[in-house]
Amino acid sequence: MKRNLKDYAILALKGVGMGAADVVPGVSGGTIAFIVGIYEELINSIKSININSLRLLLTFKIGAFWKAVNANFLICVLSGILVSIFSLAKLITYLLDTHPVAVWSFFFGLILASIWSVSKRIKKFSWSRWLSFAIGAVAAYFITVATPAKTPDDLWFIFLCGSIAICAMILPGISGSFILLLFGKYIYIMDAVKTFNIKVILVFALGATIGIISFSNVLSWLLNKYHDITVAILTGFMFGSLNKVWPWKEVVEYYIDRHGVQKPLVEVNTLPYGGVVQAIILALIGFGIVIALEKISDNNSSKQLSK
Secondary structure (H helix, E strand, C coil), rough: CCCCCCHHHHHHHHHHHHHHHHHCCCHHHHHHHHHCCCHHHHHHHHHHCCCHHHHHHHHHCCCHHHHHHHHHHHHHHHHHHHHHHHHHHHHHHHHHHHHHHHHHHHHHHHHHHHHHHHHHHHHHHHCHHHHHHHHHHHHHHHHHHHCCCCCCCCCHHHHHHHHHHHHCCCCCCCCCHHHHCCCCCCCHHHHHCCCHHHHHHHHHHHHHHHHHHHHHHHHHHHHHCCCCHHHHHHHHHHHHHHCCCCCCEEEEEEEEEECEEEEEEEEEEEECCCCCCCCHHHHHHHHHHHHHHHHHHHHHHHHHHHH
């Protein structure tokens, strides 16, 4: 696909949106990628980083390697994700601590609209699609009610967390941040990002790189062979994940982090107990942003096809 400078700038902004979502435990960057119309290109581009393309790089056929892995696309999206994570990590974690109902309400509306948006990509609904949707929804729900674990800070475990969490980051619905929360490493990784703990960041990034290249091959194959069923499962994942982003929660168990600060460990959803009007407004804003992004993405796709 031929792109100009403006197109690449838009790709970087889409990456920023993905990065912002990935910071929140319960919202997936894959959801944003689906909304803005770059999901399948992202999966196929990551998948293209394989033995054949690496052979081109090792034999100094840089131009061929660059084209084979769709490097312009990947660099723009990845740059946006990294800029967003490093610049928004402090802000989003602060807002989750100080205004949780507002933040969760916004993302609840965003995911609700995403379910509607992504489901339209299923060409024809049938019993197998509905069953796939149900399987995805049930799986996501049970993941969201799993109790976070207390785990070691050893580098081998950080590597493992990176390799598994990145798979969730590219799955619409369940976020990598939430997987880190289940592994008891969300705060630990966020602290590493905020304090530029290079050792932890590099080990986590290495695990993420290996995990995403491996998983993207599986996901790409599923999308090519069983597109509608795969999209139905992914849509179900998003529906099931709504349990995690319900705005009103009650903490039933705490833990003490390595700084001696008490943090929520286990939360359960409750009936609305305050800020209902604000929550509805923010949910509608989140819903509206998805619809707007979808229209912008559709318009850009139409322009690309007409060129």
